[in-house]
Amino acid sequence: xxxxxxxxxxxxxxxxxxxxxxxxxxxxxxxxxxxxxxxxxxxxxxxxxxxxxxxxxxxxxxxxxxxxxxxxxxxxxxxxxxxxxxxxxxxxxxxxxxxxxxxxxxxxxxxxxxxxxxxxxxxxxxxxxxxxxxxxxxxxxxxxxxxxxxxxxxxxxxxxxxxxxxxxxxxxxxxxxxxxxxxxxxxxxxxxxxxxxxxxxx
Amino acid sequence: xxxxxxxxxxxxxxxxxxxxxxxxxxxxxxxxxxxxxxxxxxxxxxxxxxxxxxxxxxxxxxxxxxxxxxxxxxxxxxxxxxxxxxxxxxxxxxxxxxxxxxxxxxxxxxxxxxxxxxxxxxxxxxxxxxxxxxxxxxxxxxxxxxxxxxxxxxxxxxxxxxxxxxxxxxxxxxxxxxxxxxxxxxxxxxxxxxxxxxxxxxxxxxxxxxxxxxxxxxxxxxxxxxxxxx
Numbered sequence: 001x002x003x004x005x006x007x008x009x010x011x012x013x014x015x016x017x018x019x020x021x022x023x024x025x026x027x028x029x030x031x032x033x034x035x036x037x038x039x040x041x042x043x044x045x046x047x048x049x050x051x052x053x054x055x056x057x058x059x060x061x062x063x064x065x066x067x068x069x070x071x072x073x074x075x076x077x078x079x080x081x082x083x084x085x086x087x088x089x090x091x092x093x094x095x096x097x098x099x100x101x102x103x104x105x106x107x108x109x110x111x112x113x114x115x116x117x118x119x120x121x122x123x124x125x126x127x128x129x130x131x132x133x134x135x136x137x138x139x140x141x142x143x144x145x146x147x148x149x150x151x152x153x154x155x156x157x158x159x160x161x162x163x164x165x166x167x168x169x170x171x172x173x174x175x176x177x178x179x180x181x182x183x184x185x186x187x188x189x190x191x192x193x194x195x196x197x198x199x200x201x202x
Numbered sequence: 203x204x205x206x207x208x209x210x211x212x213x214x215x216x217x218x219x220x221x222x223x224x225x226x227x228x229x230x231x232x233x234x235x236x237x238x239x240x241x242x243x244x245x246x247x248x249x250x251x252x253x254x255x256x257x258x259x260x261x262x263x264x265x266x267x268x269x270x271x272x273x274x275x276x277x278x279x280x281x282x283x284x285x286x287x288x289x290x291x292x293x294x295x296x297x298x299x300x301x302x303x304x305x306x307x308x309x310x311x312x313x314x315x316x317x318x319x320x321x322x323x324x325x326x327x328x329x330x331x332x333x334x335x336x337x338x339x340x341x342x343x344x345x346x347x348x349x350x351x352x353x354x355x356x357x358x359x360x361x362x363x364x365x366x367x368x369x370x371x372x373x374x375x376x377x378x379x380x381x382x383x384x385x386x387x388x389x390x391x392x393x394x395x396x397x398x399x400x401x402x403x404x405x406x407x408x409x410x411x412x413x414x415x416x417x418x419x420x421x422x423x424x425x426x427x428x429x430x431x432x
Contacts, residue, residue, distance in 0.1 A: 135289040138255055143292075143352070145277030147306055155302070158292045165334070166288065 002096045003105075009092060013085035018078055025085045028092075038091055040130075045091070049084040053077065099123055100192040107189060114178060116189075121174045129167065136163055206231050206279075206355050206384050207252065210261035214244070214251045221247050225260075225410035227403055229384050231355065236395035236416060237388040239405035240430040245388035246284070248405065249358045252386070253277050265355060281354035285361045287341035291333035296325060296344050299333065303351030323347040323377065339370035346377065356384045363391050392431070396420060404429045 012021070032042040060073040093102070103116050140159045144152040207229040214221055221244035229235055237245045250256045252264065254273025262269045264276040284290060293299040301316045320326050323343055333341060342362060349357060362378075363371040375394055378385065389395055395402065395416065402416040406429045413419040419426070426432040 132286070132289050135284065135286055136292075138250070138253070139284070139290040139292065141255075142253055142277045142282055143303070143306070145274045151302075151306065155292060158294070162288075162292050169334075 006089065006093055006096065009089045010086065013082055013089050018081060021085060022081060025081065025088060028085075028088045032088065032091055032095075035095075038095060041091055041094075042088070045084065045087045049080055049087065052080045052083075056080065098193075100189055104189045104193050117178050118174065121178075122171070125170060125174070128170075132166065133163065204231075204266065205229060205263070206265050207386070208261065208263040212251075212258055212260040212262050214247055214256055214258040216244070216247050216256070220408060222405050222410050223408055225403065225405075225412075227401075227412045229356070229386065229401075231384055232382060233401065234385040234387065234399040236399035236402045237386060237405065238390075238392070238395060238402055238419075238429070238431060243405040243407075243430075245405060246360050248403075249282055249284075249360050249386065249388055252280060252356075252358060253282055279354060280356035280358055281349035281352050282358040283342075283345045283349050283360065283362055285364055287338070287345055288334070290345055291341060291348075294332060295329065296320070296331055296333060296336070297329040299344055299348045300325070300329075300351055303348040307351060307353040319351060320347065338365040339367070339373075342366060342370070342374060343377075346374070350381065350383070354383060356386065357381060359385065359387045359389075361389055362387070363389065363394055392420065404431070406430055 012024075016024070029042055029046060032038040033046075056073050056076050063071075063073075097105075099120065103120060106116055106119070107113075136159050140152075140155050144155050147155075205228040209228075210226050212225040213223040225248075227235070237248060239245050247256055251258050251262065252269065254269045254276045258270070265279050267275050269276045291299060293302055297316055297320075300320055304316060304319060317326060317329070320329055323346070325340075325343060325347055328336060328340060328344070333344060336344065342365075346362070359378075363374055366374060371391070371394065375397055378387075378398055385398065387395060387399060399416055400414075402413040402419050404411045404413065404419065404425075411429075419431075423432075
C-alpha cells in the first residue's frame with residue numbers, strides 16, 4: 001500500500017501537468033519543512049534545487065539581454081521542478097519506510113550484498129558528515145572572522161574541497177572495510193525488520 | 203588589569219538542554235585557566251559559546267565586548283583549537299595554512315616569514331606536506347601554530363593532547379608554556395592542567411565552580427569525587 005502510494009507520487013512528479021505539480025510541490029515542501037525530522041533534508045534539497053533554478057533564470061536573463069538564440073529554459077525549469085518533486089518523493093519514502101524495510105526490498109529485488117552494505121553504512125555515515133560539516137563551518141567562520149570577502153571565500157572554497165576529499169576518503173575506507181570482511185557484511189535485515197514490527201513496550 | 207575574558211552568571215545550552223548555569227569567572231591577559239569536568243559536562247560548549255556559536259544567558263565579554271552582540275569580534279580575538287584536526291586544517295599544504303593565518307594577521311606572507319614562523323614550532327620539514335599526510339601530533343602542532351599566527355589575545359584549546367603520545371604531550375606542554383596569550387584549556391589530562399594553569403573552572407551536573415588555585419581542587423578528594431573528576 002505504502003509502496004503503491006510512493007510509486008503514484010513518483011509518477012505524478014514525472015508526468016503531472018506543471019500547473020498542478022508546482023503548487024502540489026510547494027505544499028509538500030512546506031509540509032515536510034514543518035516537520036522536525038525532515039526539516040533539514042528539505043531545506044538542503046530546496047537550497048540545491050533553488051540554486052539550479054536561480055542559475056537558469058540568470059542564464060535566461062543574460063541570453064535575453066544579449067539577444068542570443070536562447071535554448072528552451074522553460075523546459076529546463078520544468079525538469080528542475082520535476083527533479084525537486086522527485087526529491088520530495090524520496091523524502092516521503094524515508095518518512096514512510098525504515099532503513100531495514102528499504103534494504104529488505106532492495107535485497108528482494110536481488111541488489112548485490114555489497115551495495116546493500118554500502119547503502120547501510122553511508123546512511124549511518126550521514127550523521128558523521130553532518131557533524132563534520134558543522135565543525136568545518138565553525139572553523140571557517142572562526143578563522144574568517146574580520147577578514148575581507150576574498151579571503152573568506154578562499155577559506156570557504158578550500159574547506160569545501162577538503163570536505164569533498166574527506167567524503168571520498170570515507171567512501172574508500174568503507175569500501176576497504178567491506179572488502180576486508182568479504183564482499184558484504186551479510187546484514188541481518190530480516191531480524192531487524194522483525195524487531196521493528198514488535199510492539200514497543202515501556 | 204582589564205579582563206580579556208569575563209563571564210558573569212553565564213548559562214548556556216546544548217540543543218534544548220541547559221548544560222551549565224551561573225558560571226562567573228574572569229581571565230586577565232596571560233592567565234591560563236583549565237576547564238575541567240566529566241564527559242558531557244559542557245567544556246566544549248563553553249568554548250563554542252565564547253566564540254559566539256552557542257546561545258547563552260548572562261554576561262560573556264571578550265575584550266570588553268559582549269559576545270552575543272559582536273560574535274565576529276570575539277572570533278577575531280580568540281583562536282580555538284578543537285579536537286578534530288581534520289576539520290580545521292583547510293589549506294592544501296602546511297605552508298599555505300601558516301601563510302593564510304599570518305596574512306590574516308597582516309604580516310607579510312612571503313617565504314622567509316612563513317619559514318621563520320614555522321621554525322619556531324619545528325614545522326619547516328613539513329611545510330610542503332598536505333595536512334592529511336601528517337601524524338596526529340604534527341597536525342596538533344600545525345593547528346596550534348596557525349592559531350597563534352593569527353595573533354589572538356585568547357587561545358581556546360579543546361583536548362589538545364587527546365591523540366598524542368607521551369612525548370608529543372610533553373612537547374606540546376613545553377610549547378604552550380612559552381605562549382604569552384591567555385589560555386583557556388579544556389582537558390581531561392590533569393597533569394597538563396596542573397603544569398600549565400593556575401586557575402580552574404569545573405563544570406558538572408549543570409553547575410560550575412571556580413578554583414583560584416588549581417592545587418586546592420586536586421588536594422581535595424571530596425571535591426574531585428563531587429565533580430566526578432576521579
